[in-house]
Amino acid sequence: MDTLVIVTGGSSGLGRALLDAAPPASTRIDVSRSGHGGPDVVHIPADLADPDSWEQVGERIAAEVARGDWGRITLIHNAGTLTPIGYAGETDSDAVTANVLLNSAAGQVLGHRFLAAVRGVSCRRELVLISSGAARKAVPGWATYGASKAAFDLWVRTVGEEQRDRGGTLVVSVAPGVVATPMQAEIRDTDPHDFPGVSRFRDLYQRGELADPDVTARALWALLDEPDLTTGSVVDLRDRDAG
Numbered sequence: 001m002d003t004l005v006i007v008t009g010g011s012s013g014l015g016r017a018l019l020d021a022a023p024p025a026s027t028r029i030d031v032s033r034s035g036h037g038g039p040d041v042v043h044i045p046a047d048l049a050d051p052d053s054w055e056q057v058g059e060r061i062a063a064e065v066a067r068g069d070w071g072r073i074t075l076i077h078n079a080g081t082l083t084p085i086g087y088a089g090e091t092d093s094d095a096v097t098a099n100v101l102l103n104s105a106a107g108q109v110l111g112h113r114f115l116a117a118v119r120g121v122s123c124r125r126e127l128v129l130i131s132s133g134a135a136r137k138a139v140p141g142w143a144t145y146g147a148s149k150a151a152f153d154l155w156v157r158t159v160g161e162e163q164r165d166r167g168g169t170l171v172v173s174v175a176p177g178v179v180a181t182p183m184q185a186e187i188r189d190t191d192p193h194d195f196p197g198v199s200r201f202r203d204l205y206q207r208g209e210l211a212d213p214d215v216t217a218r219a220l221w222a223l224l225d226e227p228d229l230t231t232g233s234v235v236d237l238r239d240r241d242a243g
């Protein structure tokens with residue numbers, strides 16, 4: 001039986017690599033504004049910072065779930081943004097609103113809609129929220145971003161407990177490490193006035209220490225196959241690399 005793989009933010013960076021590394025014979029769907037562009041990737045165009053898009057995207061996901069006799073269904077909510085990088089009270093208010101809606105709210109709402117769509121389905125089901133090391137420490141300049149990833153981690157812990165009780169979907173949060181994507185280029189370009197921690201990321205780049213998105217994507221798919229991975233887990237891929 002076929003696998004259904006849906007990745008939000010599949011047009012770029014890690015999300016694109018996750019679609020490219022999806023299990024063989026997968027039906028692959030990207031939810032983003034610009035699209036993956038590959039011939040075998042279905043594009044659901046959506047601006048996930050706009051709450052009006054969530055119902056339409058949720059309904060499309062539910063329709064895809066209902067359409068096939070799937071052997072496995074995986075949703076990876078990966079879309080995210082750091083914009084606007086800067087101190088709270090000093091950045092553009094509309095950009096802050098979009099950041100909060102995309103990073104904090106869209107994942108929880110789409111996650112809820114996904115769990116509703118797969119409730120009556122008995123195949124292997126997985127919901128992955130892409131988190132960040134920034135969920136676990138205060139990073140001046142990244143307040144709404146870090147807060148959103150911390151919210152993901154608690155949402156996953158809580159919903160994982162619920163799914164253990166009833167539901168049976170594997171729900172996990174995964175921090176990918178520092179990965180060579182356009183988001184990292186944006187970080188390196190930031191003025192230290194807005195992001196005092198910028199030199200660390202410039203140094204990592206200079207030393208060639210950013211992870212390859214394809215390697216990170218394969219590590220994430222391998223993680224999902226680990227028999228001891230339990231629902232509700234909050235995983236940092238760097239901890240696993242370190243053993």
Ligand SMILES: NC(=O)c1ccc[n+]([C@@H]2O[C@H](COP(=O)([O-])OP(=O)(O)OC[C@H]3O[C@@H](n4cnc5c(N)ncnc54)[C@H](OP(=O)(O)O)[C@@H]3O)[C@@H](O)[C@H]2O)c1
Pocket residue numbers: 008009010011012013014015031032033034035046047048049050077078079080081102130131132133175176177178179180181182183184
């Ligand atoms: N790179 C890292 O080092 C790193 C570290 C920790 C966590 N992460 C997390 O990994 C995930 C992927 O990041 P990345 O580094 O691959 O970044 P990226 O290259 O900038 O890609 C971001 C993706 O999110 C999508 N996106 C952004 N705003 C959107 C919107 N309003 N509606 C729909 N889709 C939107 C983009 O698609 P469109 O522009 O086409 O809409 C794009 O596909 C993010 O959740 C990020 O927080 C990354």
